[in-house]
Amino acid sequence: MKVSFVIPTRNQAQFIRRCIDSCLAQGMPDAEILVVDGRSTDRTVEVLREYGDRVRWVSETDSGQSEAVNKGVRWASGDIIAWINSDDFYPDATALSDVVGAFERDPATDVVYGGALVVDADGNVLRELCARPMRSAKELLVKPNAPFMQPAMFFRREMFLATGGLRHDLHYAMDYDLWLRMLPRARKLRHLARPLACVTFHPGAKSIAGMLEQIRELGDLKRLHREEFELGWRDRARLGAGMASLYSYWAAVRLGLRRVS
Numbered sequence: 001m002k003v004s005f006v007i008p009t010r011n012q013a014q015f016i017r018r019c020i021d022s023c024l025a026q027g028m029p030d031a032e033i034l035v036v037d038g039r040s041t042d043r044t045v046e047v048l049r050e051y052g053d054r055v056r057w058v059s060e061t062d063s064g065q066s067e068a069v070n071k072g073v074r075w076a077s078g079d080i081i082a083w084i085n086s087d088d089f090y091p092d093a094t095a096l097s098d099v100v101g102a103f104e105r106d107p108a109t110d111v112v113y114g115g116a117l118v119v120d121a122d123g124n125v126l127r128e129l130c131a132r133p134m135r136s137a138k139e140l141l142v143k144p145n146a147p148f149m150q151p152a153m154f155f156r157r158e159m160f161l162a163t164g165g166l167r168h169d170l171h172y173a174m175d176y177d178l179w180l181r182m183l184p185r186a187r188k189l190r191h192l193a194r195p196l197a198c199v200t201f202h203p204g205a206k207s208i209a210g211m212l213e214q215i216r217e218l219g220d221l222k223r224l225h226r227e228e229f230e231l232g233w234r235d236r237a238r239l240g241a242g243m244a245s246l247y248s249y250w251a252a253v254r255l256g257l258r259r260v261s
Contacts, residue, residue, distance in 0.1 A: 001100050003031040004078030004157065008068035009086035010038035015200065017047055018123065020055060022089035022198075023082075026096040032056065034075055035086075036068040066166035066174045073160050079103075081160060084151040087200045091117055095196050099154050102190045110156050110186040114196035116149035121202040129199075133191040137183040138229045140176070141222060144242035150175045151197035159185060172214035173221055180225045211253065215246045 005023045009016055016035075023033050035057035037044055048057045056075075062068050065085075073081055080103060082096065090096065102112045115130045132139075132147035140146055163182045166174045183189065222239060231239070252258040 001080055001103055002078035003028055003080045003082055003096055003100060004073075004076035005031065005033045005082045005084060006069060006072035006076060007033065007035045007084055007086050008038075008065045008072065009035060009040065009044060010068075011040045011042045011044065012086040013040070013043040013047055014121075015087040016044055019084060019086045019089045020051060023084070024054065025093045026090065027093060028096060028100075031096075032076065032078060034072045036062070036072045036075075038062045038064070038068060063168050064171055066168045066170060069174075070165040070168075073157060073165065076157055079157060080154055081157050082151075082154055084197065087202070088151045089123075089198050089200075091195050091198050098192060098194065099196065102192060103154075103156075106188060106190070108187040109190045110159050110188060111153065111183065112155075112190045112192060113148040113153040114192035114194055116152045117195045117198045119198045119200055121200060123198070123200075125198075126201065128195060130193075131191060134183075134189060137180070137186075138231075138235070140179055140183065141225060141229055142231070142235045142238045142242065144246050145218075146176055146179055149197060149199050151199060152195070153179075154196075155182065155186075170217060170221075172210055173217035176218060177221050177225075180221065180228075184228075211250055215243075215250055218246065219243050 007019060020033060033055045035048060035055055037057060037059040039059050039061045045059050048055060069083055080100065099112050103109050113131055115128060117128055118126045120126055129149060131152065134147055159182060163178065163185060166178055170177055226239065
């Protein structure tokens with residue numbers, strides 16, 4: 001099976017080499033690396049040129065990350081999409097072979113996901129986030145967040161396209177909206193009990209700088225999608241409590257009572 005690495009980026013010259021090198025380190029001769037740059041004003045394009053024909057890239061104005069990822073997936077020719085943001089990377093050279101093996105062992109598998117390592121800007125591991133096995137897509141809705149980190153989730157290109165891709169009007173929770181639309185369509189989900197990505201926490205990361213906006217988008221999406229799922233009163237209570245916990249967490253971070261985790 002062919003893997004397409006789709007990397008949206010803008011002004012991430014500090015990190016993008018690490019991301020691309022981790023894709024190349026997977027040692028998959030038939031894979032492709034596609035970088036969609038939103039016309040960066042830093043050294044991103046200079047870094048991309050250094051890779052020659054090992055990386056295909058475009059640098060042009062877009063409306064944001066959602067449009068960049070949609071463009072990259074349409075451009076891709078692989079069966080499996082590995083969407084990884086330019087400030088993230090893969091933990092070792094076996095991550096994608098494990099992912100592809102999971103798809104190949106069962107042709108009905110449409111999604112493979114696993115855990116992630118949270119790292120700082122220098123790549124030092126801060127902690128491990130173990131993905132939770134999901135019994136149904138409804139768990140995405142009633143729990144505060146998805147049970148996995150976005151770059152540790154891999155999916156078939158055809159399913160992404162059939163779902164309609166990412167919404168351009170979302171800027172923080174576009175992945176969460178995609179999972180709510182895509183996972184109910186999946187024939188089988190496969191959980192791997194190992195880290196599949198390293199997620200970088202740094203002050204410029206969108207999910208940190210825009211934490212409150214992200215929580216608000218999550219709340220809007222939960223209200224939008226909840227009628228698509230059969231929710232009893234217990235599930236509705238869990239949904240409300242989960243949102244309350246997110247706002248409490250934001251307030252604690254804002255007041256300096258907690259560190260971002």
